[in-house]
Amino acid sequence: MTTLVEVARRAGVSKSTVSNVIQGSAAVAEATRKRVEKAIRETGYRPNAIARSLRARTSHSIGMIVPDLSNPFHAALSVAVERAAKRHGYATLVAHTDCAPDIEIEVSRALFERRVDAVVIAGLSTGSDMPVSLLDNGIPVVLASFGGPSDQRLGSVDHDDIAAMESVVDHLFALGHRKFTFVSQSYAEQSGERRRQGFELALKRRGLVEVQRAQATAVVAHNDLIALDLIDEIERGGRMVPQDVSVTGHDDIPLAAHSRIRLTTVRSDATFMGERAIELVMRAMQAGGHVAHREIYTNPLVVRHTTGAAPQ
Amino acid sequence: MTTLVEVARRAGVSKSTVSNVIQGSAAVAEATRKRVEKAIRETGYRPNAIARSLRARTSHSIGMIVPDLSNPFHAALSVAVERAAKRHGYATLVAHTDCAPDIEIEVSRALFERRVDAVVIAGLSTGSDMPVSLLDNGIPVVLASFGGPSDQRLGSVDHDDIAAMESVVDHLFALGHRKFTFVSQSYAEQSGERRRQGFELALKRRGLVEVQRAQATAVVAHNDLIALDLIDEIERGGRMVPQDVSVTGHDDIPLAAHSRIRLTTVRSDATFMGERAIELVMRAMQAGGHVAHREIYTNPLVVRHTTGAAPQ
DNA sequence: TTGAAAGCGTTACCAG
């Protein structure tokens, strides 16, 4: 593998000079610059980012922690994060956790050892103190698409789950539904918990309590993927959506709008959130501190055809 | 940030000793080991992977190049790659290309500069010589879910697109279809081209030629996502699938089996391919060479409800 | 305008 010294030798200059040429920094005589550039071309030299990182004490990489990329919402978020990071010259290290606390620990340790300059988290197990340990190590952290424990140093690009659940229940209630149930994912994720809270709050406000899934005429799912699964299950069981049961999702993944699905859901802009997360992180790194900034967006309910009047 | 020397000073030993303790290698007296471990615990010391990489001349990271993670098939592949890599202690750097040649170049350059130990590619623009340039730089490359230019050094975990298209066309032909069309994605990807070839071959074998999309009674899509889009478009246009038009996909993404979709498609196991790709890559790195190995799987046609008898 | 040297945090070799 070609290194700086080889290029230098070839060009008959010192490595400092080669370095200067590459950085485009210090004034270098036109003639020498030419010689060096020629040597670089001839050898196909590419700077070793690892050596640079060691010297610069910054890896120019950011960590992306995601529960599960097979959720299209998370995939879109990751895509946005990676693209935005790349635009800034940062590489993205992805890691899945399935919201398993032990994996979360292992992963954050690995990211720390690799000295990522920041981490973006798309989902976390309830009660995880992983962000705090990252923060304590001086790594800026921003939560994307959810909020979190109220450490001041944290950044977050969040959406209002409580309001979202209120609008979902409101819509269903107006359609005459009184028997609600909430279905969350298999693992305990923070956003799931918050949506459940919002759901229960909205119910209580109307003097209702959650019923068993089998009794419900309105099923509120934690996200679109789960809603889709529920529709599948309900319809395979011989009942119809929305005639017998109404179902709502959350996220508005691309497929939700499909003519065969037409899912009533809450629209959340994963791409925007991913980009915004990187913006915040970049700004924080420039300032050499933590993000310490939260913003929260209110998402609109998108009414489609999986919700309808409550059966008599 | 705590370093080895700080730990050493604290424990009153040399950094070599601390290093030895960490490596668990050279025999270290029980007493000193204890002291060192205590110092490590007290300082919360974590080795700097960047320094290690520089020294070891291996980054313990692999690059994952993917056209677009929002395709669930690619997402599943990436998940599998990342998980398998993590199991081996490797981090995964993901990069999207959208199959844009200029981004591909930029990305492979970035991965090379970061000295990834290998790269897994999930999709590539037609005619790209990016794998070759990586290979020439001594980086093992394996293509996952497609084949590629026939460089001997390449690895690939491929599926038989020609056979897949033959079975798709065979199925449709048996249902009475004679007017076929093929729809690929917006960008020119290698697997897309190959499937198109397989499709045309299968048609020719039956003495048929492709017709305009508007005339077709059988639409063969390059992948499930496109098939889903087509169904959406067709049904919004007032025609029915499969009564008026039959549609097939490729990949068998989770949603393909949904009760509202029931897509006839070719099943390809993204998770398996991702894992296998990492296996091959690990083996190659151990041997210090290129993968230079290809395997190709024949995928089954999964007949569901988006294909039916050709309209009279 | 150029180059020598120090140092980033490790590991590995070799003396002691």
Next chain:
DNA sequence: CTGGTAACGCTTTCAA
């Protein structure tokens, strides 16, 4: 068993 020293490949003073 332990520690000194020399790399790994780069950037950055600081002199010349």
